[in-house]
Amino acid sequence: MSKLSGDALEHRLEELLRTGSFPPPPEFAQNALWKDPSVVAQAEADPLAWWEAQADALDWERRWDTVLDWSDPPFAKWFIGGRINASYNCLDRHVEAGLGDRVAFHWVGEEGEARTLTYGWLHQEVQKAANALKALGIGAGDVVGIYLPMIPEVVVAMLACARIGAPHNVVFGGFSAEAVRERMEFSEAKALITVDAARRRGKAAPVKAEVDGHMTSLDRLEHIVVVRNTGTECPMTEGRDVWWDQILAAADPVCPAEGFDAEHPLYVLYTSGSTAKPKGILHTTGGYLTCAAYTHRHVFDLKPEQDVFWCSADVGWVTGHTYIVYGPLMNGATSVMYEGAPDYPHRAIWWELCERFGVTIFYTAPTAIRACMSWGAEEPNKHDLSSLRLLGSVGEPINPKAWLWYQQVIGGGRCPIVDTWWQTETGAIMISPMPGVTAAKPGSAMRPLPGITADVVDNEGNPISEGQGLLVIRRPWPSMLRTLYKDPDRYVETYWNRFGRDVYVVGDAARMDADGDIWILGRIDDVINVSGHRLSTAEVESAIVSYPHVAEAAVVAQSDDLTGQAIVAFVTPEEGLDTDGLDDKIREHIAEVIGKLARPKRIIWTHDLPKTRSGKIMRRLLRDIAEGRELGDVTTLRDPTIMASLTERIAARQHEED
Ligand code: PRX
Numbered sequence: 057m058s059k060l061s062g063d064a065l066e067h068r069l070e071e072l073l074r075t076g077s078f079p080p081p082p083e084f085a086q087n088a089l090w091k092d093p094s095v096v097a098q099a100e101a102d103p104l105a106w107w108e109a110q111a112d113a114l115d116w117e118r119r120w121d122t123v124l125d126w127s128d129p130p131f132a133k134w135f136i137g138g139r140i141n142a143s144y145n146c147l148d149r150h151v152e153a154g155l156g157d158r159v160a161f162h163w164v165g166e167e168g169e170a171r172t173l174t175y176g177w178l179h180q181e182v183q184k185a186a187n188a189l190k191a192l193g194i195g196a197g198d199v200v201g202i203y204l205p206m207i208p209e210v211v212v213a214m215l216a217c218a219r220i221g222a223p224h225n226v227v228f229g230g231f232s233a234e235a236v237r238e239r240m241e242f243s244e245a246k247a248l249i250t251v252d253a254a255r256r257r258g259k260a261a262p263v264k265a266e267v268d269g270h271m272t273s274l275d276r277l278e279h280i281v282v283v284r285n286t287g288t289e290c291p292m293t294e295g296r297d298v299w300w301d302q303i304l305a306a307a308d309p310v311c312p313a314e315g316f317d318a319e320h321p322l323y324v325l326y327t328s329g330s331t332a333k334p335k336g337i338l339h340t341t342g343g344y345l346t347c348a349a350y351t352h353r354h355v356f357d358l359k360p361e362q363d364v365f366w367c368s369a370d371v372g373w374v375t376g377h378t379y380i381v382y383g384p385l386m387n388g389a390t391s392v393m394y395e396g397a398p399d400y401p402h403r404a405i406w407w408e409l410c411e412r413f414g415v416t417i418f419y420t421a422p423t424a425i426r427a428c429m430s431w432g433a434e435e436p437n438k439h440d441l442s443s444l445r446l447l448g449s450v451g452e453p454i455n456p457k458a459w460l461w462y463q464q465v466i467g468g469g470r471c472p473i474v475d476t477w478w479q480t481e482t483g484a485i486m487i488s489p490m491p492g493v494t495a496a497k498p499g500s501a502m503r504p505l506p507g508i509t510a511d512v513v514d515n516e517g518n519p520i521s522e523g524q525g526l527l528v529i530r531r532p533w534p535s536m537l538r539t540l541y542k543d544p545d546r547y548v549e550t551y552w553n554r555f556g557r558d559v560y561v562v563g564d565a566a567r568m569d570a571d572g573d574i575w576i577l578g579r580i581d582d583v584i585n586v587s588g589h590r591l592s593t594a595e596v597e598s599a600i601v602s603y604p605h606v607a608e609a610a611v612v613a614q615s616d617d618l619t620g621q622a623i624v625a626f627v628t629p630e631e632g633l634d635t636d637g638l639d640d641k642i643r644e645h646i647a648e649v650i651g652k653l654a655r656p657k658r659i660i661w662t663h664d665l666p667k668t669r670s671g672k673i674m675r676r677l678l679r680d681i682a683e684g685r686e687l688g689d690v691t692t693l694r695d696p697t698i699m700a701s702l703t704e705r706i707a708a709r710q711h712e713e714d
Pocket of ligand 1: 327374375449450451452453454475476477478479480481501562563564576577578579585588589590
């Protein structure tokens with residue numbers, strides 16, 4: 057097929073927008089792992105037997121006695137009595153099977169430097185790192201923070217923790233040092249693994265020096281381990297800080313993998329909720345690994361001997377945990393891992409690497425696809441992408457046009473697309489097309505995977521056969537979060553309180569269509585999804601009001617062509633504060649408190665916010681203003697005139713930007 061661009065591409069996309077659904081190409085379907093839709097009924101007939109069969113794909117030191125204990129919902133226990141080691145399943149079993157030379161990662165750095173990491177190499181490094189952590193006094197149950205860029209050591213660090221039963225708490229490299237401190241404090245981390253500096257678009261951005269100033273108040277934190285990455289000098293505190301290379305060199309190279317209880321914590325990962333305090337999602341070992349391996353193999357139709365898999369996420373998000381580290385490694389896959397941004401050093405870098413490594417399965421986010429669309433089909437068209445056979449999307453609803461562009465320009469019209477819906481909380485993909493079976497509709501995540509039951513319900517919890525409502529999951533599943541770390545009450549309150557203790561309320565609105573296919577519409581709580589990253593409005597507001605002389609702030613989401621949603625902040629200064637030139641300072645301040653990703657796209661200064669007579673801020677009206685919608689009911693406002701002035705301000709701001 058010839059490559060399309062410009063008007064011809066536009067024309068083709070217009071044409072395809074009228075096509076209802078896209079069945080898998082016959083050749084793909086014939087060779088797919090799932091060829092037959094009857095697996096859904098098979099799983100439904102006996103879900104526990106289904107999950108046992110999936111768990112049996114892993115190596116257990118001791119097989120479980122009982123599949124599930126759901127006697128105290130919503131606190132589930134899976135594979136009770138089983139003992140398993142995550143790093144053994146990712147590494148040792150492949151090495152023992154003679155696959156030590158198989159490539160686990162083709163790693164490419166920002167400056168083009170490449171490293172080939174085999175299963176055998178990872179196995180050696182992880183054992184050394186595990187022993188080095190033990191020598192620092194870290195043992196089973198001790199939380200270890202990891203704040204690293206996309207370098208090979210991040211994988212080694214995660215698996216070393218898993219090997220010795222120390223739950224890791226990875227913080228995305230784009231978060232600020234203050235956000236790291238907070239997450240270390242909440243999780244009572246005993247050690248933090250970080251880096252001297254991170255490469256960012258050709259420059260070395262200091263990390264250890266930044267982190268240092270924030271860590272002094274943490275009395276539980278005993279050690280900071282520093283990976284020498286760029287060679288940037290950084291302060292080291294005697295007795296507390298150690299170099300990664302030095303402690304690995306001194307470590308015993310053999311660290312046998314000990315089995316841990318199936319319910320032993322594997323990791324905690326913080327995500328945003330509807331309050332300013334992030335939620336520590338806790339995943340345990342046996343169930344999480346079961347779903348990570350199962351979904352990675354089947355949703356991506358993985359044939360480990362032939363495929364080259366690339367998940368473009370950062371390891372700091374759950375997508376990276378499950379589909380860069382645990383899923384692919386358990387399945388013995390060969391993956392690509394890229395350190396840099398999609399447009400660095402140039403806008404065709406992803407496609408250059410796809411061609412270079414013969415990538416067959418590519419998994420990314422809609423926001424990245426839209427960015428690529430805006431750079432033009434000429435960039436991917438420079439490269440031979442004919443090795444690709446399956447594409448995936450995750451993180452936010454994908455608009456049909458972006459879906460079709462992805463399918464046509466990247467997939468050459470021949471690759472099925474899996475639009476995978478899931479969350480940090482679910483641990484693994486829950487709703488997705490079955491690539492060899494489902495006729496996918498652009499924009500729909502389609503149906504729950506075999507073993508999962510999802511429903512769209514009304515406000516009373518009754519299933520809706522067709523129409524819009526709340527997405528719920530009906531049964532426990534092995535990789536479900538077990539609790540919120542150190543906060544079981546909030547766990548129950550947030551997810552299981554609305555329709556009873558056995559219905560998981562996802563927090564997303566969804567539409568069930570006449571065929572029974574699910575279309576995710578977006579969050580129903582105060583969570584904004586910017587480029588597929590979850591941010592809490594309360595967290596951003598609290599960062600803004602911590603700036604001197606800011607009185608009040610209200611943050612809402614506004615639709616954005618590129619990032620899905622963007623942040624708009626309405627901010628009230630204290631009397632006498634000169635707000636000229638203050639926007640950038642507030643943005644900088646937010647970058648320091650949370651991270652650059654939380655900076656508002658627009659800041660609107662106002663002497664007051666729309667409030668009810670009892671003083672509650674009416675965010676609903678602010679959302680209407682931000683979206684340029686007709687205003688809802690304003691009669692309950694204390695000062696209805698405020699709306700006119702805000703509408704004017706946002707219009708003026710948009711005008712200035714145009
Ligand atoms: O709103 C949904 C959206 O992302 C939320 C979960 O965010 P997070 O925990 O950060 O995990 C993101 C990666 C798994 C969901 O509640 N979301 C995720 N995938 C999709 C999606 N929205 C629509 N379609 C998807 N495929």
